[in-house]
Structure formats: structure tokens, C-alpha cells
Amino acid sequence: MSNNSYAIMEQQPSIKGLANTPLVNVVRGAIPGPNAVGIEEHDDVGHLVLRGDATLLASAVTEVLDLAFPDQPLSSCSRDKTCIRWISPDEWLVTVPGTETSSVESSLRDAIVGHVAIVNVSGGQTIVHLTGKHASDVLMKSTSYDVHELNFPTGKVITTTLAQAQVIIRRLDTDQFELVIRRSFADYIWSWLRDAATEFGVNG
């Protein structure tokens, strides 16, 4: 489905059940504790990175995704399983249900006029939700960014480091965070989070 300018590729097989998440090889299971932290993967998600000028992207993206475009840096807009995160001056991370990835990519390519990049990175990262009363404590052990609700309210998105790896964090609610982590670092981050949460206990 490539045009001459950009190669757009349907990357999902039509046969189901062939995928493995980046966390296929990790240790799972509960660690008992008084206020266990939930550590849970959300897979089968399509990840598209958009690069470009906000003015080129905003209306086209809204039209394709039927979703408001973030009007402030580090903010996000989401509906159901679709989310747009403004993650760097000229960079947005869009997540959609996995099966829609390449059709959304094509629609965006068709709708946007001008110089932008659209990159499917669905295989390169995954999403982990960190939940519970002590979720923010686990983050405080892991990142120097100030995750207090006054500084990091629901809906805000930041790209920072988690321990020694890169992460995109979005606050979903007072006690709920979404981490977007890179595939090759997934084992490390998973082990780190479980280790840091041990004193509270772990569900997951």
C-alpha cells in the first residue's frame, strides 16, 4: 500500500495469535504486600509516532481520529483506546487499537498536507500500567521527575528516564500511570518495577 513518496506497510498478519509482547520472557506473579502495586501490560496496541509542525497536524489528526488534538505541550487527549500524547516539541505519540494501525497511518498520510513523518513503532514499544496507592512511590524511586499531582496532573505526559532506561509516562488518574517502554528495555524495566515495589507488594 505504498505510494511513491512514503512506504506504508500493513505489518499485522491476518492470522491471529502470532504476536508475542516484549514481556514474553519476564517473571510474573504476585508479591504479597499490604498495598500491592499493580503492574500490568496492555498489549495489542498500535503505536504511531508523528513528527511535524502542530499547525500541519492538528486538524487532520482530529479529523482522522475524531479526537481533539492536544493544545498544550506535554498534554494528551484520549478516547477509549485512542490517545494522542504531545511528547516533544515536534513529536506526538498516537496509540490506537492494534488492528487499526496501518489504516490509521494511511488515513493520516492522506489527510495531512506538508512535511511530516509518520512512523509505525508498534513492535518497538509496549504499555505498562502502574496502579495503586503506592504507584507514585514506585515512580519516585525510579525517576527524578516530580510526579506529585500538583506538578504532574491527570492527562499530563512526560518523556524521561526510568532507572537507566527511557520512558514516556502519562498520569491516568491519581493512582494510575501509563508507562510506554521500549521493547529491548522491557525486561529490565519490568524487573526494576517489581523490585522497587516489593516493599508494598505486587499484583501482576
Added chain:
Amino acid sequence: MSQSNRIPGGRCVDYGSEINFRFNGRSLKGYKGDTLASALLANEIKIVGRSFKYGRPRGVMSAGSEEPNAILQLGANPASQVPNVRATQQQIFNGLTSRTTNGWPSVDFDVMSLVGLVAGKLMPPGFYYKTLMFPQFLWHTYERIVRRGAGIGIAPTEPDPDRYDKINRHCDLLIIGAGPAGLAAALIASKTSARVILLDEHDEAGGTLLYSNDIIEGLPGIDWVKQITAELNAAANVDLLTRTTAVGYHDQNFIVAHERRTDHLADVAPAGFARQRVHRIRARHVILATGAHERPLVFANNDVPGCMQASAVSAYINGYGVRPGKRLVLMTTNDNAYEAAFDWIESGGESAVVVDIRTSVNSELLKRAATAGIRTLTGSAVFEVKGKRQVKAALVCGLDAERNALIGNDETIPADIIASSGGWSPVVHLSCHTGIKPDWREDIAAFVPGATNQKMLTAGAVSGDFSLSAALRQGASAAATILADCGFDLEDKATTSCQEHTVGMFQPCFHIPHRKPTSRSPAQFVDYQLDVTAAAIELATREGFESIEHVKRYTALGFGTDQGKISNVNGIAIAARSTGRSISETGTTMFRPNYTPVSFGAMAGRDVDELFQPKRYTAMQPWHEQAGALFEDVGQWKRPWYYPQTGESLQDAINRECLAVRSGVGILDASTLGKIDIQGPDAREFLNRIYTNAWMKLGIGKCRYGLMCGEDGMIMDDGVTACLADNHFVMTTTTGGAARVLEWLELWHQTEWPELEVYFNTVTDHWATATLSGPGSRALLAELTDLDLDPTNFPFMDWREAMVADIPARVFRISFTGELSYEINVNANYGLTLWRRLIEVGEKHNLTPYGTETMHALRAEKGFIIVGQDTDGSVTPEDIGMEWAIARRKQFSFIGRRGMAREDCQRQQRKQLVGLLPVNGDVVLPEGSQIVFDKPHQLPAKMVGHVTSSYYSAVLGRSFALALIQGGLGRMDETVQVSIGPDTWETAEITASVFYDPKGEQQHVQ
């Protein structure tokens, strides 16, 4: 007798909870809440250590972090050893095992003390330098003996069983110290919405109020503390952290604090709990409310166990319910210290004598003392202590007006505790960490924090005002100022009232004269931990060390783990007097982090063991593990190194894997290669500038090898880039170079060529890559794809989109082995499935998985370089015979063009990449071996190059190597000598760098 010094009324101990602990092998009892120091004193343990240099017996001196003597070794087993623990800050728990650190063979009989006895005079500062340096060759012998007698504590010999933790905190206001000033500040702040952290190094908040008899808001100080602490704990915006020491104060109000979370509970932390935690606090504002340390006076034999700070006496009586003796002599320069004598008598002490160096003393105070039955001597001083292993008596005498000489007759006053107070030293240490020198204030004879450019205020004793009312007032007002500055509304500005003591004139005094000159009198200790005496400081200044920094280094004053908390001011004062300068002219040495010692475990935090650094895995990792692969570290990646079969050596496995690729088909996980998606109308132009070779004509569906240089013309990375569409490319980089190359592209785009319309995104993790290589790869792939593999339709250096094993894929016909190869790229979520399908179908093709070692051998046979192995940042494309990859006719220049045209890059005798064939084909030259043209007659010989890659080639049946050799390309067929060990040389012949299939027929196979 058990706890014979125990008395009722200790505010910090729970008399109902008895605790059993061990000290130097003895079983002892204390109460919950006791520090190790208070419990030892309760049990009448006088000697808690031997001094560092002279082996003199030493006792507990203080009740806080300033303790110089009671530095103990903790730990019940070899793994849980903790050295450098201040007994004054360590609570006891059941099973606590402690011992003294100095003293050989034992603390009660120490060989070094015999040395100290006779050698006190013989071991002045610089003793080791002056004496043991001659003859020089014997130093190592001396050192063994000296080391045996010295040293503070031992390191654990087994892995630490505990976990440690780090946490990041942010706040509007950080208050360091939860004494009256800190509590008053926190109380105000707690009533706003400001984010507040209050921390204190003690086991509980309260500071001096834990031990004093002050009345606040009509309540005993301790009750007020409990009330405020409860309020603060209930406030959602305040974090109150005890047992947490601010150990470092860095720029921009970044404070590092060290919390001992379970050290008071057990030898090893409860399961799942971090023993200690480092808090990395970023504060908008800081209030320093660190209080002050009481300064003891310097007099002869002032280190005999039983000598302590006056305030410590009160702390042990009121705080811990321990009166450390029966008969007290207390020497003071101020009113405040009288409280210790009152506490002594009120707690049932047999006698107390106050020796006041002042001639004029507040009559109310003297009257109060008389009423309590305390004898007072004014204008007098304790100038010497009698007793060796413990205090027996004080020698007291009158002082002249200048306090430079003794007048009148000596009086011997029996005593078992001699307390002294020379005034208070504000705890300025943290303020100094940011580079601020403290200011000397003559009126209070103390250093106070200097002006700072941090957003920091001081409150309480640290500011130089030692009264309780000032602490409460300054704490509240500092908080109010900061909160207003941050824009918080203050509801409650009410101040806290307290009962004020009248404070008489304070008389600065540091060093009590003796009948004999300082150098002849019994030792007068300034720095207890490092055995620095007044005489040593005077000697240092006489020997020309006049700067206080030099005095410090020559005498070791303040060099101990206590950083001279109670000794520095006395030492500076003595140095000042001895050089005829004022204290402010003499100045102070710098205090540096850490304020108190921090264990290595706490510094490491969770970055240990498996989490020491990230291990990056590809999508195929589970299969590699099942297949028994051994792994090689490539950057942070774990790559399969080789797949040994039962009984195989490394070389056996490599030979088998290599031959399989050359004659059949092998499979390699190439997922770790860096991959960068490049999009935009100017993508092609950008590639043309960043690579040395040409990119304008690369068509859609085509791939090209690219060479990337730095501005200096030296090779920095290489890889294949494919044209996906007119405005769309995907670049591959070396595994280790992925992040660096992406930054390099962004750097040039953002700073030099922002006008080019192009974006770069990493897709390294998104694509998983399985490489089939070998003459059998086409037949295998054909079974799993609908792709037309006919070489005329899918030639070498082309790529195609296709379904492979029912998975959408991009297949690149490129080769790093010199054989027919297909690199199959799929969304990494399907990488493991693809790999397993290839292995499954490959079985009948005898498909052989191979690792990085085989990949390296195969590529080296073909003379393909590895950037960073065959190049080292000083190698140009021409040096490795790759002129063909330099397109000098590009319209726009390319990076490195000018660099590689420099005269030095063009000279004849540069090191050039060539092949080497050892004459003995069984010898694999070690990589890195140095090369000479002829066997040298004498050393050092002139090195002309080195071996960069070296392997045994299964297909050639012999060893071979790549090497960088001076002018090598012009020396074909000549022989060189390769040094492979001392006096061991191997002869090798220079050849072309392609050893196998030089015409490339295998990879171009039709």
C-alpha cells in the same frame, strides 16, 4: 552489675521493653529507645575504643552525630558488617552485635597504648614521614606493622544481604533539623498548601527539647514536641522524616539525605524492605535549622573516659535515663552548661562541682547552684584529668585575667565524670557544601553560615543565636518569609511562646593553660578521632605550616569520619594564637559532603546485581535461551555468541557454524543493528551529506552500503541504507552506534541544515531481523514466501516487501558473510514466531543457528570491517582501501571531506588495513598484537601496526587476520613479525584483506 547507671525518667526509652545486645562479646541489657552509647553508659562501660594513633582508651563524648570516639563496628556475621557506626546514633535492638574497632589484641589491653605511653612525645605530626621513610625500601615492612595497629573498622567480606533504595523528592520548603526552630517553621508551613519536608538525623523529632527542661506554650518541651509532631504527621502536605541525615547540600538546592530505615530494627532488614534510602531532594527553598554542637574545652588528659560534653550529660540523664557516674565536675564558659549540673543533682547524683572560668557570674545562677548543693568555683579551670582508664579526679586551679596561666594552688577534686563546655559551634557544614565560607563572629566565638546564593535561610542555633525563644521566632519567621515568597496564604502567624532563661555573659575560651608548656604537659586533645593535640598544632605552625589548610593536612585535624565537628574551632583557635593572628584571619577549612558517612550500599541503591545496568534483549531471546546459546555483551545488548552442542569447544562450535553457512544455510539474529527511519523530501540530500558515498540515484527497492565519517575524515559508522520510497529511507547502523548515529543526524539537521525537510526516528526496537545466509538460503526461504526469489527479479542489494511465514516482512538481499543472504525484517511482535517457523522449516535444510563469533569470522574472511574493531577513530576510508566509497563530485560537500584531505591523511606511510597470514596456519594471532617489520635486536622496537581481527577459518583450514600496518597496502607479500608474548614472535605474510571468494561470486550468486 546490670545497668547500674540507669535512672528513671528517660524520655526516649521504654522501660517496659528490655533489649539484649552484645558488645565485645559480652551480653548486655538496655531498653527500647536506647542508643548503643546510652546503653553502654547504663552498663558502666567506660572504654568504647582505643585511639587511632596512641591507642589511648576513649569513652563516649557526646550524644549525637558529632561523636568522635564511640565509632563501633556492627554486624552479627561477615556479610552484615557495618563499620563507622556512631554509637550515639545507633538504636539498640535484640541481637545487636557490636565491637570496638581499634585495640589489638583487645580494647582493654592494647599494645599500641604502650607505644602511646612512651611515644606520645615521640610521635609528633609527620612522624611516619619523618621516621619510617628511611631506608625507603623498608616502608612496606613498616606499613604492615603500622596498619595492624591502626584503622577504623573492617569492610564486610561477604556480599551484602540487604537491598538499598533511592527516592526523588521535590518540595517548596525543605527544613533540615526538627529541633525547636525546625518544628516552629514546619508548623507554620503545615497550615498552607506548600509541599514541605522536615528531616532530622535523630530517632525522633525534638532536637535539644528531648533533653532540656524548657517550657513551651505552658507545656514541658517534650510534650510540645509530641503535640506538634502529631499535627505534622497528620498534615497531608508535610513529610516528616526521622533517622534521615542531610549529608550533602549541592547547587540549586539539591540536597542528598541518607535515611537509616531498618538499622534500628535488626542486623539485616526485614524481607522486601530497603535497609537504607538515599533521598534526592530538590527544594525551592531551604531552612537550615541544624542547631549547634557543644564545644568541649582543651585541657590535659581531656580524653580519659569520663570526659564529655556538658550537654551530653543532660542528654543521657533526661533523654535516656542514664546518669553516667556519681561525681561530676563541670567546667564551663557559659550559663547554659549549669543545666547539666542541675540535672545531675536532681537525678540523684552524689556531688556536682561547677568550675567556671569566668570571674563574674550571674548571682541568681550561683544562688540556684548553692541551693541545689552544687559547689561553684569561679575564675578557675580544670587543667588536668587524673586517671588512666577512667576519670578519677580533676586538678583545678585559678586562672589569671587573660586565662593564659594558672594562679594559686591546685585542688584535686574527686570525680568520675568531667564535663566541659566551651560554648557552641553552629552546625555550618551543610551551608559550606555549596562553596560558602562561614563567617567568624567574635561576640559568640563561633562560625555562622556565610552569605549564600542558594535560596536558603537559617533559623535557630545555627544562625548564632542560641536561645530557645530565638529558635522558635526565627523558625516561624523564616517559614513565613519563604511561604510569602512562594505565594502561599498564611492563615496563622501566631508565634510560639516559651519560658526564657536569662543568659549571662559568655567568655570565649578554648585551651586551658597548664603548669608546663603545651609541648611538655600531658596530652591536651583537640581532635579525638585522629589524636591531634594542642602541642601538635603548635608544632605544625612552628614548622611553617601557617595556613589552616596546611595545618589540617599536616596534623590530620578534622580529617576523621567526624570531620572534626567538635574539634575544628578549638584547633583553629590554637593555630591562630600560635601564629599571632585572629581567628577570622586564620579562617576555616572547607567542609565537604558527606556530613556523616554513607554506606556504599545506599549510594548504589537498586543499581546492583541484575539491575546493575539494563540488559537489552531481542524478540527472539526465549528461543536463544532454550537453544543453549551463550551470550556476548554488545553495548547493553545480549547477543547470542555461539550455540555449543554437547561436548563442543568454542572453536569446534565456530568451525561447525562457519562451515554450515559456507556450504549450507545458517540463521543469525540481526535484530540489534541500529535502524533509523528517515522521512522527508530532503531525506536523500541529507544522506548525501552525511555519508561519504553518493545517494542521489538510489532507486526505490534498492539498498546501498554507506560509510559515515566525522568532520576529521575518520570512519565513525557504517551500514546499509535502503530506499523505501522517494522520500523515505531506512538506515542501519552498527549495534553499538545506533544512539550515537541518531544524535549525529539530529545534530547536523538541527544546528547546520535546519532548512532540509527531513525527520529521523529510531525503529531499532520495532523491527526484528532474522538473517538467512548461505547457498541454501534461497531454497529455505522459498518454502515460506510467495516472493519471487529469482535472482534476476530479486538481485543482490535489492529489498522487497513480502509475506514470510504468513507475516508481512521486508526482505533485504544484502550480505555480511559473503554468501547469498536474506535479511528478513518483521514487526518485532512477530519476530519470535518468524524465527521459530524458519527453524522448523529449516530442519530439513540443516539450518544452523550461528552467533556473533561466527558472524565475525565469516565477515573477516571477506575483509568486511567492523567499525570500532578494525578502525579506532584514526582510520580514513582510504586507509582501509575504500576509496570507492568516497564520492568527491557531490554538488554539496559531505562530512569528512575536508578532514580526509588534510596533509597528514594523505601521507604515504599511514597505517592501512591489510590481511595477514601467519606462516604457521595453526596459530591464531591474539587481537591487539603489536607488529614490527623485522625481529628486533633490542627493545623497545619500533611498532608499525597491530592485529585488529584474527580468527581460525574453517573454510580455509588455517588462521588469518586483519591488521593495520604502516604503508601496508604497498607491502603485499612481505613478511612481518607479530609479538604474541615476551620474546615470542610469529612470522606472518601481508596479503589482501579479502581471504575468501575475492570476486564476490557467492553473494552475487545467480
